[in-house]
Amino acid sequence: MADGDRICALGRLGRRCISLLAMVIDDSSAMRLILGRIMRGLGFDVVEAPNGAEAIARLESGTLPDIALIDWNMPVMDGLAFVNAVRKREEWRNITLMMVTTESEQSQIVRALAAGAHEYVIKPFTPDAIADKLALLGVLA
């Protein structure tokens, strides 16, 4: 590898590879740090938001992630409300939505999937679990 080269999330090597963008939405700064680190390690660029409302504001401003990792329980706007809001907007239809949450009841998972989330990771998780889910979604090579 030459200086500046890196392997991006799509498994391509090179300086000019197109990075994928992940948005980590969680009211816990520690969790945003952990997930951000995992996603950068997988070749993503990362932006963050501490709740669903600020995440929507970022989308409105034109920062469109390829994938959003979404906590459920957040102040102002929770994760389910965020998913519902994104799903109402045609121009955001290409954003992959993955819940990453402590909510582990079957009914909650059903609610999130029915609202339009593509995948669901229950906390606690390992980095491999995140990578596995991204591979399932076709986001990771």
Next chain:
Amino acid sequence: MTINGWAFTYVADLVKQMTAINLGPGKEYLVENRLAPLAREAGFRDVAALIGRVQASGDERLRRQIVEALTTNETSFFRDREPFTVLRQVVIPDLCRRRASTRRITIWSAGCSSGQEPYSIAMTVIDHPLITSEWSVEILATDVSEEMLAKAKSGRYSQLEVNRGLPAPLLVRHFERCETDWRVVAPVRNLVRFQKLNLAEDFNLPFVDVVFLRNVLIYFDTPTKIDVLRRVREVLRPDGYLFLGGSETTLGLDDAFDRLVAGAGTFYRPRGAGMPEVAGDEPPVGGGAGPRFGTAAPMAARGSAVQASINPLGRR
């Protein structure tokens, strides 16, 4: 590292004798790591002390526990994904054509460990549109470890285990909460029959249509690999299918298999069976890719697809 050369040799010989699995030189770290918890639980100072006691006393229970600790291997649901895509898109449609008169398919998961592989096969079968109620599909899951078979039979998995490789729509459709764990629901569990079987010994099995022998041969020496593959071929129907692990091959071991490729998946068939007709464009295992990275679906249709995927009845 507490074990020395004689202790490692004793353990390697014991494992080879009981399972034919080869623990070659360089695996001393594996022995130390895998036996350390067992030594602690049994009240020994260290692994060397554990092995010394077993060698002196021949304690059968401890011998079995040592072998189990060294021969059980991590697995996950839909591990490597491609074999299950091939199972869904190629194997099941082909076998449904070929077995139309009997409507019976048998699948063997050899070396099933804690059960994620046979249950992944069962979920693929139960969700397949061609497998209607008239079909009888039996999944035989075997392993040499009684501890692993007991866990597999329970169908009970931790949150960490269901987080690995299992699409969320399949989790809600085929599992139920069991305290802090998840348990495979009865219709899926009932498709799988678990049985203790040592691959190094005679199988005594009926003919099967599909064999999953993934990441098992790598632990055997070459003569054992050759022998196991030959005996697998003898129970596999002439038009059947064999799946090996991603880094494994029959090349140099058994020339009576053909290696075939469908998409990103590799599989083997007895020589002369040929390439089956490939099915139409079926969706991949689980919920499928998000719209950007897979087949894009209109938002309205996507919503209904998500609803269908969480339908507890599961049939399409």
